[in-house]
Amino acid sequence: GENVEQHPSTLSVQEGDSAVIKCTYSDSASNYFPWYKQELGKRPQLIIDIRSNVGEKKDQRIAVTLNKTAKHFSLHITETQPEDSAVYFCAASKGSNYKLTFGKGTLLTVNP
Amino acid sequence: GAVVSQHPSRVICKSGTSVKIECRSLDFQATTMFWYRQFPKQSLMLMATSNEGSKATYEQGVEKDKFLINHASLTLSTLTVTSAHPEDSSFYICSAINRDSYGYTFGSGTRLTVV
Numbered sequence: 736g737e738n739v740e741q742h743p744s745t746l747s748v749q750e751g752d753s754a755v756i757k758c759t760y761s762d763s764a765s766n767y768f769p770w771y772k773q774e775l776g777k778r779p780q781l782i783i784d785i786r787s788n789v790g791e792k793k794d795q796r797i798a799v800t801l802n803k804t805a806k807h808f809s810l811h812i813t814e815t816q817p818e819d820s821a822v823y824f825c826a827a828s829k830g831s832n833y834k835l836t837f838g839k840g841t842l843l844t845v846n847p
Numbered sequence: 848g849a850v851v852s853q854h855p856s857r858v859i860c861k862s863g864t865s866v867k868i869e870c871r872s873l874d875f876q877a878t879t880m881f882w883y884r885q886f887p888k889q890s891l892m893l894m895a896t897s898n899e900g901s902k903a904t905y906e907q908g909v910e911k912d913k914f915l916i917n918h919a920s921l922t923l924s925t926l927t928v929t930s931a932h933p934e935d936s937s938f939y940i941c942s943a944i945n946r947d948s949y950g951y952t953f954g955s956g957t958r959l960t961v962v
Contacts (some may be wrong), residue, residue, distance in 0.1 A: 781950075
């Protein structure tokens with residue numbers, strides 16, 4: 736089955752700096768890659784996603800890049816703010832109606 | 848937007864008893880529901896996939912007789928933890944797929960504590 740590796744497990748940055756979280760996946764059939772932000776005790780919230788026919792997607796301070804050949808994708812957060820502090824999960828699936836496989840998560844701390 | 852209502856949000860039960868968790872899609876028809884378990888400071892681990900009107904498909908290592916899943920309608924799926932033990936204490940969360948649009952909608956989660 737699919738295996739998603741995520742790094743780093745913890746990331747601490749100063750407010751205003753950029754943060755990058757990287758994930759790799761094993762199944763070349765995967766074609767949908769969402770990123771979720773989860774606060775303690777809450778449901779995961781989709782922050783951005785990318786499909787395999789696109790190499791990069793941006794939404795304000797958040798961007799995701801995908802390298803299908805290398806089977807890795809990354810989340811980039813610019814101008815970080817304290818409210819960005821949370822656990823971030825990457826995930827992969829083979830498409831519509833298929834299960835998501837999650838990475839182990841990254842605890843991001845943005846220091847004021 | 849699509850909403851999945853999950854109840855209860857928190858439950859404490861005695862060891863050996865059963866607990867039922869419900870997930871309802873409020874404004875869309877959920878053909879597929881995924882059930883995840885999340886231990887503290889860990890990732891979401893898929894337990895099973897349920898499709899309306901058919902038996903659930905369980906992930907390797909998940910006991911189907913202990914975690915009973917019923918997806919009797921396009922708007923309701925339930926997870927029953929039978930004969931709960933302290934090691935079953937966890938955060939359980941459902942995720943539904945909207946039949947009419949692509950995307951996963953998560954429930955709000957259930958914090959189960961078995962004492």
